[in-house]
Amino acid sequence: MSGQKHGPVYGRVALIGLGLIASSMFWAMKRAGLAGEVTGYARSAETRATARRIGLCDRVCDSAQEAVQDADLVVLCVPVGAMGPVMEDIAPLLKPGATVSDVGSVKRHVIDAVQPHIPEGVHFVPAHPLAGTEHSGPESGFSELFDNRWSLLVPVEGTDPDATARLRALWEGMGANVDEMDADHHDLVLAVTSHTPHLIAYTMVGVADDLRRVTDSEVIKYSAAGFRDFTRIAASDPTMWRDVFLTNKDATLEILGRFTEELFALQRAIRTGDGEHLHDYFTRTRAIRRGIIEAGQDTDAPDFGRGQKK
Amino acid sequence: MSGQKHGPVYGRVALIGLGLIASSMFWAMKRAGLAGEVTGYARSAETRATARRIGLCDRVCDSAQEAVQDADLVVLCVPVGAMGPVMEDIAPLLKPGATVSDVGSVKRHVIDAVQPHIPEGVHFVPAHPLAGTEHSGPESGFSELFDNRWSLLVPVEGTDPDATARLRALWEGMGANVDEMDADHHDLVLAVTSHTPHLIAYTMVGVADDLRRVTDSEVIKYSAAGFRDFTRIAASDPTMWRDVFLTNKDATLEILGRFTEELFALQRAIRTGDGEHLHDYFTRTRAIRRGIIEAGQDTDAPDFGRGQKK
Known part of the structure; x- marks a missing residue:
């Protein structure tokens, strides 16, 4: 899988939070041409400046709201405790038919915190890539992080199977093996x-x-x-x-x-x-x-x- | 240090026990030409056969007594609990002026078990190389195991400083950094x-x-x-x-x-x-x-x- 060129899976992807996982996702998506445009947002101005300096994301935005506008996929890449508030913040700006996902290491809590804020007509497909290093921050990412690692999709009840299949294609395109699992x-x-x-x-x-x-x-x-x-x-x-x-x-x-x-x-x-x-x-x-x-x-x-x- | 050619530090070295550490010592001594001849003994006939097949040791002996004859250095490379009995077994055959050392991960117990059997005129310099892998057995060794790792010498009271210095030269020749430390x-x-x-x-x-x-x-x-x-x-x-x-x-x-x-x-x-x-x-x-x-x-x-x- 790794290194292969795919067609784009999403037109626009927004990464909220720009740490190890998000930055690796960006480079992995670029490697395989999986997204038309990738926007990014981080709460810290210093992180945003670093991202701009190293070319992390096609466009770094100064607010999460700006980053998610017109996005086909929004990936929450913030610590698990911050997922709920971030979701609440961006909910009104999501495009109908968009998919929200996340990369949190805990799934039940994220679902309970995020799901209530998902607008009608927006899909929610929680995910968790089992990959990491001891490093963190926008400069720690690299395109091979997910190669041959597992990424677990944890669809919630009523999730559109097509939305799940599309997210699976993205993770597979980034080099991961994908499994589905119940949250608990x-x-x-x-x-x-x-x-x-x-x-x-x-x-x-x-x-x-x-x-x-x-x-x-x-x-x-x-x-x-x-x-x-x-x-x-x-x-x-x-x-x-x-x-x-x-x-x-x-x-x-x-x-x-x-x-x-x-x-x-x-x-x-x-x-x-x-x-x-x-x-x-x-x-x-x-x-x-x-x-x-x-x-x-x-x-x-x-x-x-x-x-x-x- | 590593890869350099040294002169021999000992004329004959006997390795008792042929697992990961002993086999790595053999290849590391060969790499730098640190010993004239290396003899080896393992309790298991299967291990001795494997050692002969892969060229581990210049001479594989069928008894510990045979292996230690005329040795200038005898290194006990058996599990800590076996050190005392092995030492008792070989004590009568040790050459006057020879040095006995070991590679056990525990030092107080080894000293208490081995020291009483050391004959008059034989030196005892306990040691512990801080290096390993999860593998064991005669085929697991490799010459680089000790490169840039620490080997701790734990001389007992009354140990001849020259015997300690010579063992230090051997470990340094095998690529290790050497420190001295009290047993407890x-x-x-x-x-x-x-x-x-x-x-x-x-x-x-x-x-x-x-x-x-x-x-x-x-x-x-x-x-x-x-x-x-x-x-x-x-x-x-x-x-x-x-x-x-x-x-x-x-x-x-x-x-x-x-x-x-x-x-x-x-x-x-x-x-x-x-x-x-x-x-x-x-x-x-x-x-x-x-x-x-x-x-x-x-x-x-x-x-x-x-x-x-x-």
């Missing part, structure tokens, strides 16, 4: 595969930072031994992640509860010297890794984490 | 930067595997969103890690206690909707990541985890 199931799956792991990584990095007897420079110097992957995860955008945890509270707390339960069982095995329990557990977790490699979501190169990343 | 401090630092992160990663992967409402295939398909880094950590060798937790019990349990405390504080912030607490915490952890990049322990490439690893 999405939030649970993401709590397991993303939200709870992030919280845990943040916590572990915080513990290291707190510990007086191990200096920061030691933590940093010797991070290659496992900790480095945690710091990478824990470097993601704080506002985005705050909103994720506040809005996917129930699923995150449930998975955290299970996590604590299992951790306590392993902790007890360490305390009592139960090597068999530890060995069995560590053997079982290995299989999951093999599944991921077979599913093509990572490489099996023997020097992981050390080679140059292109 | 080493075990605490590693509990923070490596042992506890590994336990946490194992636990999170186990939770995902247990969860009936999220299928394995979903966990695997959607792992790019953070979970993938955990599975990578959690795929490491089960026996090695069992021994690490059993032998670095106190430091691991202490760090786990702190981790749980911090995790509960974040969990409470999620439950009560305290977004400020979450945002402050996540902002603080970002700085550590920057420190690691500045310290040269990782790259800042914007598509981390997605590019080809060489």
Whole structure:
């Protein structure tokens, strides 16, 4: 899929919020010629100035209202907690027949916050691309971000199938594989595969930072031994992640509860010297890794984490 | 340092245990011409056959005793729990003036288990290279594993400074940076930067595997969103890690206690909707990541985890 030239899927696309995902969408749409014109808006004047400087979006607008005018597709690329207010703001200016989508990491909350403001005759197709880096801001995007990654569409009841199909074509054109999923199931799956792991990584990095007897420079110097992957995860955008945890509270707390339960069982095995329990557990977790490699979501190169990343 | 040709540092080196670290040491010593002859021994006949087939070691021996004869350096590359018995086994055959070292991830336990068996006139210089991958076994090694990574030397009281200096030259010749550290401090630092992160990663992967409402295939398909880094950590060798937790019990349990405390504080912030607490915490952890990049322990490439690893 990647690198191929498509015809335009939408005449005009408006990106509201110009961070990592929106800027990657812009470059990915340009790469494949998926949109006639892309407008963009960011709340911060500094972000808008940066976007203009680096040619991010065909036209950077000074208001969200201006950006969405005549847009066939409006994509909300703001933190999950800001989706509702932004939607309320732009609702009166949406073109009849337009589609509103988003890229939020939580879907039930976004649907509850956005759906009530969707005008009659406008389609709403929530989405979530499972792709990211630890970087944020308008300069962090790149056209390959979505290549061979999943983008989940979470259509709400009554969504026009044609609107969903068109959004699917856009994501496929940007290199992604597309699946559809129910909102509540999405939030649970993401709590397991993303939200709870992030919280845990943040916590572990915080513990290291707190510990007086191990200096920061030691933590940093010797991070290659496992900790480095945690710091990478824990470097993601704080506002985005705050909103994720506040809005996917129930699923995150449930998975955290299970996590604590299992951790306590392993902790007890360490305390009592139960090597068999530890060995069995560590053997079982290995299989999951093999599944991921077979599913093509990572490489099996023997020097992981050390080679140059292109 | 890497790739440079050195003179031999030792005439004969014996590697006891032929897993990831030992096999990487062999290729790194060969690359720089650091040893006259390298002998090797592994307990499993299958591992010895593989080593012979792929040319790992100049000579693969059928007993540890045979491998250490006339060796100037003997490196114990077995799981931490096996170090004591192996040392007891080879002690009578060690050449006077020889040096014994190891590559275990825990140092106090190894010193307590190995030191009593060191014969008069033989030097003991414990070491720990902070390098690894999720792979194990004789075929997983490669000569670049230690390049620009830290190797910690943990000399015991009364260790001959010349023996320590010579081992340092070997590690530097294999591409590593070398630091010296006290055993107890080493075990605490590693509990923070490596042992506890590994336990946490194992636990999170186990939770995902247990969860009936999220299928394995979903966990695997959607792992790019953070979970993938955990599975990578959690795929490491089960026996090695069992021994690490059993032998670095106190430091691991202490760090786990702190981790749980911090995790509960974040969990409470999620439950009560305290977004400020979450945002402050996540902002603080970002700085550590920057420190690691500045310290040269990782790259800042914007598509981390997605590019080809060489």
